[in-house]
Amino acid sequence: xxxxxxxxxxxxxxxxxxxxxxxxxxxxxxxxxxxxxxxxxxxxxxxxxxxxxxxxxxxxxxxxxxxxxxxxxxxxxxxxxxxxxxxxxxxxxxxxxxxxxxxxxxxxxxxxxxxxxxxxxxxxxxxxxxxxxxxxxxxxxxxxxxxxxxxxxxxxxxxxxxxxxxxxxxxxxxxxxxxxxxxxxxxxxxxxxxxxxxxxxxxxxxxxxxxxxxxxxxxxxxxxxxxxxxxxxxxxxxxxxxxxxxxxxxxxxxxxxxxxxxxxxxxxxxxx
Amino acid sequence: xxxxxxxxxxxxxxxxxxxxxxxxxxxxxxxxxxxxxxxxxxxxxxxxxxxxxxxxxxxxxxxxxxxxxxxxxxxxxxxxxxxxxxxxxxxxxxxxxxxxxxxxxxxxxxxxxxxxxxxxxxxxxxxxxxxxxxxxxxxxxxxxxxxxxxxxxxxxxxxxxxxxxxxxxxxxxxxxxxxxxxxxxxxxxxxxxxxxxxxxxxxxxxxxxxxxxxxxxxxxxxxxxxxxxxxxxxxxxxxxxxxxxxxxxxxxxxxx
Numbered sequence: 001x002x003x004x005x006x007x008x009x010x011x012x013x014x015x016x017x018x019x020x021x022x023x024x025x026x027x028x029x030x031x032x033x034x035x036x037x038x039x040x041x042x043x044x045x046x047x048x049x050x051x052x053x054x055x056x057x058x059x060x061x062x063x064x065x066x067x068x069x070x071x072x073x074x075x076x077x078x079x080x081x082x083x084x085x086x087x088x089x090x091x092x093x094x095x096x097x098x099x100x101x102x103x104x105x106x107x108x109x110x111x112x113x114x115x116x117x118x119x120x121x122x123x124x125x126x127x128x129x130x131x132x133x134x135x136x137x138x139x140x141x142x143x144x145x146x147x148x149x150x151x152x153x154x155x156x157x158x159x160x161x162x163x164x165x166x167x168x169x170x171x172x173x174x175x176x177x178x179x180x181x182x183x184x185x186x187x188x189x190x191x192x193x194x195x196x197x198x199x200x201x202x203x204x205x206x207x208x209x210x211x212x213x214x215x216x217x218x219x220x221x222x223x224x225x226x227x228x229x230x231x232x233x234x235x236x237x238x239x240x241x242x243x244x245x246x247x248x249x250x251x252x253x254x255x256x257x258x259x260x261x262x263x264x265x266x267x268x269x270x271x272x
Numbered sequence: 273x274x275x276x277x278x279x280x281x282x283x284x285x286x287x288x289x290x291x292x293x294x295x296x297x298x299x300x301x302x303x304x305x306x307x308x309x310x311x312x313x314x315x316x317x318x319x320x321x322x323x324x325x326x327x328x329x330x331x332x333x334x335x336x337x338x339x340x341x342x343x344x345x346x347x348x349x350x351x352x353x354x355x356x357x358x359x360x361x362x363x364x365x366x367x368x369x370x371x372x373x374x375x376x377x378x379x380x381x382x383x384x385x386x387x388x389x390x391x392x393x394x395x396x397x398x399x400x401x402x403x404x405x406x407x408x409x410x411x412x413x414x415x416x417x418x419x420x421x422x423x424x425x426x427x428x429x430x431x432x433x434x435x436x437x438x439x440x441x442x443x444x445x446x447x448x449x450x451x452x453x454x455x456x457x458x459x460x461x462x463x464x465x466x467x468x469x470x471x472x473x474x475x476x477x478x479x480x481x482x483x484x485x486x487x488x489x490x491x492x493x494x495x496x497x498x499x500x501x502x503x504x505x506x507x508x509x510x511x512x513x514x515x516x517x518x519x520x521x522x523x524x525x526x527x528x
Contacts, residue, residue: 168357171327174344175351176371176422186370190361267361267402 055237064241072226073245080215080222083139084207087146092200095151099158099196103165104188113159120152124210128217137218142211149210154203161195162188194265201257208250273336274426274458275301275324280333281483282319293319295483296333303425304456306449308469309477310515312523316484317462318430324460325351325428337426347374350419354431356411358403364414365390365399371418389417392451409440413447420455429461433468441465442500445472449498466515470508471498478518481525488518 013020020028037057043049044056051059067073098116101108124145131144165188173183208223215224223242230238280297283290293316301307311317322328323335326345335342337349345351358367368386375382390396393413403411412432419427433441449472452459463469469476470492478488493507502508 166355166357168353168355169359171345171351171353172357172359174327175325175347175349175419177345177347177374187359191359193361265361267404 052234052236055240059237060240060244063235063237064245067226067238067241072221075221076223076226077245077249079219080211080224083142083214083222084146084204084211086139087143087211088150088204088207090143091147091151091154091203094147095154096158096196098155100162100184100189100192102155103159103162103192104184109159113156116152116155120156124149125213128214131214132217141217142214142219142222145214146207146210149213150203150207153206154199157199157203158192158196161192161199164195165191194261194268197257197261197265201254201261204257205250205254208246212246273300274303274305274338275460276334276336276339277320277324278334278336280320280323280335281331282316282323282328283331292483294323294485296485297479298333299477299486299489301458301460304458305475306452306459306461306473307475307477308461308463308473309479310463310466310469310519311479311484312481312519313464315479315481315522317464317479320484321351321428321430321460321462324426325349327351347422348424349426349428350422350424352412352415352419352427352429352432354434356403356408356415356435358406358411358414358418360403363400363402364395364406367403367414368418368421371421375422385421389421390414392420393417393447407440408436409444412436412444416448416451420451420457424457426458426460429459431463432461433465434463441468446498446500448472449496453497466512466519467503470494470512470515471500471503476511476515478515478522481522487522490514490518 012018040054040057044051044054048054064073067076098112102112102116103109127148128145131141131148135141135144169187169191170183173187178186211222212224212227215222216228219225223246227239227242230236230242277300278298280294281292282294283292285291297316297320299307309317309320319328323330324337324342326342326349358364359370362370365383365386368389369382372382372385377385387396387399390399393416395410395413395417398406398410398414403414406414416432433444436444445468452472459473461469461472471494473492476490476492477486478490479485480487490511492511494502494505494511
């Protein structure tokens with residue numbers, strides 16, 4: 001018989017689900033960014049690749065300062081954020097009711113889910129030429145692309161959130177003599193709200209991609225416009241500057257919504 | 273009779289064939305009687321309760337409350353579930369007020385009544401606490417208060433203490449019997465815990481294994497008010513043994 005040592009419990013930070021101190025977690029996240037920056041500096045200083053394909057961070061920073069001081073950056077940010085907001089709010093206004101209905105009622109699930117599943121597969125890119133025919137080349141077309149890029153996924157996510165509402169909560173409503181419509185509005189939706197908020201947060205992230213894509217068509221400002229123009233002018237330093245800005249804006253929005261969600265749904269804290 | 277159940281049957285249709293959960297269950301419950309329904313897991317006891325609550329439909333047979341067939345849920349019957357069913361986005365007192373929205377009383381009266389019922393289960397100080405801040409036992413106490421607050425004449429309880437630890441369970445049983453001794457109403461309490469069944473009720477209905485029927489009715493010859501000291505009296509032990517034997521026969525009938 002070979003005596004096997006009892007398996008030691010996994011210890012420390014690499015134990016599945018192990019908690020780590022908040023400050024340490026933050027430091028590690030900042031460190032990961034710092035590491036990426038260091039790698040970037042090293043790669044460019046050692047000239048591992050051409051400065052055209054991968055410009056030096058300092059050059060990218062200078063271009064950033066240029067556009068920030070010149071005011072283009074703020075114009076781009078304002079108009080792109082506006083397009084995202086309008087497109088996304090319309091998407092949410094459609095997707096939340098559709099998701100709630102399909103999540104709560106099998107009959108609506110049978111009617112709508114196959115349609116939504118079908119519509120989410122064609123790549124949004126394929127709709128760009130069509131969108132121009134449908135609504136023209138102005139802001140409406142940008143809204144439409146952001147809308148199409150988020151509405152179907154969001155509806156499916158919301159439906160899942162609603163499906164996860166405990167059936168016993170619904171039955172409590174019934175035993176209280178409530179009508180199904182009242183149960184939907186006063187029990188199902190509030191119960192699913194924290195999860196719906198998370199779904200909104202995730203899909204809002206994608207909206208940045210779609211607005212950038214939509215801004216290739218007939219625009220004079222916006223992130224997509226600037227990147228596209230910089231590319232034609234072979235100004236890769238500006239392209240990089242905008243990529244970094246988009247990343248940061250996405251991160252800030254996401255963290256902002258996370259924080260707001262925590263305040264709005266304090267009661268669900270134990271769930272997280 | 274407050275509750276009359278006759279030849280009740282419920283068949284669930286599943287992909288692997290029909291499941292006869294309940295088949296031919298019959299029993300009566302008198303007004304203000306406290307009756308427990310015991311049986312092994314899966315014997316259909318929760319199904320019987322669900323049908324009386326109006327949350328499930330019977331396949332055949334009848335379930336009458338005050339002589340009228342049950343056709344759906346109603347505020348004449350309060351239901352307490354095994355799972356924690358307080359709404360987590362509302363404080364304890366708001367959860368009870370929510371149940372009182374349909375009552376023709378002012379908001380102030382609603383609030384006052386909700387606080388009264390919180391007091392009844394000993395949780396006045398936790399009125400503004402959210403469910404996630406309460407222990408399992410406290411949540412079930414609020415759930416009981418919520419069900420009693422709109423003053424139903426029947427309370428249907430589906431293993432309400434099933435998820436609680438032994439000690440909390442005992443104090444919940446005592447609390448429930450105390451509340452019931454003060455505010456008489458008709459109670460049907462489903463459990464698989466024989467000691468619990470005997471301790472809290474006037475009468476124990478033992479169910480067969482699936483398909484569930486009522487196998488035996490045993491009156492509980494214990495005085496009220498009930499206290500946990502009675503758990504060691506000969507009357508209690510004799511009744512408990514009879515229920516256990518009855519259940520053991522059933523367990524022997526099913527696969528080993």
